Amino acid sequence: MPVSNQPDATHPPRFIAETSFHVRYAETDAMGIIHHASYIVYFEEGRSSYARQRGTSYADFERQGFVLAVTEIHARYIKAVRYDQRITVRTWVTELKSRTVTFDYEIIDAESGELFVTGQSKHICLNREGQIAVLPRNWRDWAAQ
Amino acid sequence: MPVSNQPDATHPPRFIAETSFHVRYAETDAMGIIHHASYIVYFEEGRSSYARQRGTSYADFERQGFVLAVTEIHARYIKAVRYDQRITVRTWVTELKSRTVTFDYEIIDAESGELFVTGQSKHICLNREGQIAVLPRNWRDWAAQ
Amino acid sequence: MPVSNQPDATHPPRFIAETSFHVRYAETDAMGIIHHASYIVYFEEGRSSYARQRGTSYADFERQGFVLAVTEIHARYIKAVRYDQRITVRTWVTELKSRTVTFDYEIIDAESGELFVTGQSKHICLNREGQIAVLPRNWRDWAAQ
Amino acid sequence: MPVSNQPDATHPPRFIAETSFHVRYAETDAMGIIHHASYIVYFEEGRSSYARQRGTSYADFERQGFVLAVTEIHARYIKAVRYDQRITVRTWVTELKSRTVTFDYEIIDAESGELFVTGQSKHICLNREGQIAVLPRNWRDWAAQ
Numbered sequence: 001m002p003v004s005n006q007p008d009a010t011h012p013p014r015f016i017a018e019t020s021f022h023v024r025y026a027e028t029d030a031m032g033i034i035h036h037a038s039y040i041v042y043f044e045e046g047r048s049s050y051a052r053q054r055g056t057s058y059a060d061f062e063r064q065g066f067v068l069a070v071t072e073i074h075a076r077y078i079k080a081v082r083y084d085q086r087i088t089v090r091t092w093v094t095e096l097k098s099r100t101v102t103f104d105y106e107i108i109d110a111e112s113g114e115l116f117v118t119g120q121s122k123h124i125c126l127n128r129e130g131q132i133a134v135l136p137r138n139w140r141d142w143a144a145q
Numbered sequence: 146m147p148v149s150n151q152p153d154a155t156h157p158p159r160f161i162a163e164t165s166f167h168v169r170y171a172e173t174d175a176m177g178i179i180h181h182a183s184y185i186v187y188f189e190e191g192r193s194s195y196a197r198q199r200g201t202s203y204a205d206f207e208r209q210g211f212v213l214a215v216t217e218i219h220a221r222y223i224k225a226v227r228y229d230q231r232i233t234v235r236t237w238v239t240e241l242k243s244r245t246v247t248f249d250y251e252i253i254d255a256e257s258g259e260l261f262v263t264g265q266s267k268h269i270c271l272n273r274e275g276q277i278a279v280l281p282r283n284w285r286d287w288a289a290q
Numbered sequence: 291m292p293v294s295n296q297p298d299a300t301h302p303p304r305f306i307a308e309t310s311f312h313v314r315y316a317e318t319d320a321m322g323i324i325h326h327a328s329y330i331v332y333f334e335e336g337r338s339s340y341a342r343q344r345g346t347s348y349a350d351f352e353r354q355g356f357v358l359a360v361t362e363i364h365a366r367y368i369k370a371v372r373y374d375q376r377i378t379v380r381t382w383v384t385e386l387k388s389r390t391v392t393f394d395y396e397i398i399d400a401e402s403g404e405l406f407v408t409g410q411s412k413h414i415c416l417n418r419e420g421q422i423a424v425l426p427r428n429w430r431d432w433a434a435q
Numbered sequence: 436m437p438v439s440n441q442p443d444a445t446h447p448p449r450f451i452a453e454t455s456f457h458v459r460y461a462e463t464d465a466m467g468i469i470h471h472a473s474y475i476v477y478f479e480e481g482r483s484s485y486a487r488q489r490g491t492s493y494a495d496f497e498r499q500g501f502v503l504a505v506t507e508i509h510a511r512y513i514k515a516v517r518y519d520q521r522i523t524v525r526t527w528v529t530e531l532k533s534r535t536v537t538f539d540y541e542i543i544d545a546e547s548g549e550l551f552v553t554g555q556s557k558h559i560c561l562n563r564e565g566q567i568a569v570l571p572r573n574w575r576d577w578a579a580q
Contacts, residue, residue, distance in 0.1 A: 030178075032175045048314070075508045084338070189460055221361070
């Protein structure tokens with residue numbers, strides 16, 4: 001697999017969470033391919049996996065009284081995925097501020113590593129009253145590096 | 146349109162809510178037809194429409210401190226629907242008890258009235274603590290007739 | 291795990307496919323629980339997994355020129371699932387005829403085995419022209435017992 | 436309603452398709468708001484509506500032997516939408532080339548016109564063999580204003 005967490009000249013070492021699963025028939029559309037909105041859900045599953053691999057859970061984040069609201073989504077579709085293919089979602093943090101966090105994504109073939117989709121999502125931390133809040137410390141820590 | 150609210154020998158007059166819309170491309174699957182899980186969402190939209198046509202909203206129901214949890218779903222698929230078809234969801238109450246309600250559904254072609262799917266859902270009223278509760282009076286009234 | 295493939299007096303030995311995964315945030319609804327239509331998709335993922343564990347794929351089924359159309363769905367909701375829980379979908383064949391097949395499902399907690407949802411789906415084999423067809427031999431074989 | 440098709444200094448007159456509907460309960464998530472991936476589906480419904488209001492249908496586009504594949508999606512989330520709100524999706528063409536088309540979107544409150552989400556999608560025309568193709572004339576015509 002061509003994916004790696006190795007540092008190189010342009011990208012400092014960072015934590016990349018990977019999660020793999022089969023795409024579902026319900027996620028296909030009449031073109032015979034995975035519907036483009038499904039990848040937005042895969043990105044989210046990438047974030048869920050990222051939190052788990054960091055030893056926490058987005059469920060804990062909400063239990064602490066916070067919500068990580070999505071403020072922006074971007075996806076670029078390079079190659080279509082078909083039913084029954086097994087994909088890997090790679091997720092990492094590209095920017096972290098006191099109240100906001102940006103995740104980047106790559107969705108690749110779980111076997112060949114071929115690139116299907118890239119994306120980015122921006123988030124803002126809100127408290128229970130819906131006001132902008134400082135990210136809890138443990139999230140700032142794991143998101144840092 | 147062949148649908149009607151007229152009484153007959155076997156069915157007493159009852160309130161039937163109808164709502165019509167185009168099915169969406171995202172709801173199709175690789176068979177080229179609407180995915181079977183989408184109709185479960187259409188049934189729910191039928192219930193939403195039923196409440197609105199009764200002069201209330203399921204949002205009000207939740208604001209009153211209740212939740213109408215689904216305990217059972219059944220759907221029978223007679224004919225496939227394809228992208229861009231316009232369907233009508235017909236929704237009515239078939240049983241009403243102090244704590245439970247049963248809805249029945251027909252999904253038909255909005256123009257020809259041809260039958261696509263029939264279904265039924267059973268629900269139980271819960272309060273904010275997740276305990277079984279008596280349905281609020283206004284819901285028992287409109288559901289009763 | 292309490293699940294087993296062991297024969298007993300009332301149920302002859304049969305092949306039960308199990309697949310486990312985390313439910314997704316996108317599958318929750320404003321009640322804070324997994325939306326009831328999501329389980330219909332989990333059932334389908336159970337069928338996909340069943341085919342894979344039988345050494346084939348539903349994708350192959352379609353490549354052979356057939357479609358397994360859903361004619362009926364039934365689900366009974368026993369206990370709600372929340373975000374980040376890990377579930378196991380158990381899938382087995384309860385009836386097999388030359389042109390139709392019935393699957394049964396149990397969705398349980400992947401750790402505790404607690405029962406969340408049970409269900410059943412009925413299917414009919416269609417060919418590319420949409421006509422009822424005899425199930426291909428390899429599917430009748432693995433579905434048999 | 437504050438929406439308009441009026442020309443101004445910076446935007447020449449163009450055709451804007453508007454379609455309004457209630458958001459669905461199934462589209463909410465555990466935050467109590469519409470899930471961010473749902474808006475990608477609303478954008479698509481905006482494109483469907485655009486085609487209909489132009490006197491054609493995306494279904495005809497596919498019947499002509501073409502597919503309008505999504506190559507890029509962008510969405511900016513300004514304000515959350517809750518269950519039972521009625522929204523209007525405004526859709527228009529911002530760029531049209533021989534083989535590609537770009538749509539822009541605004542999702543607003545159907546009553547107040549308050550802005551919820553903006554977005555953009557880029558598409559490429561493919562033929563049945565998956566090769567890049569020139570957009571059929573009638574689509575170039577209506578997209579060109």
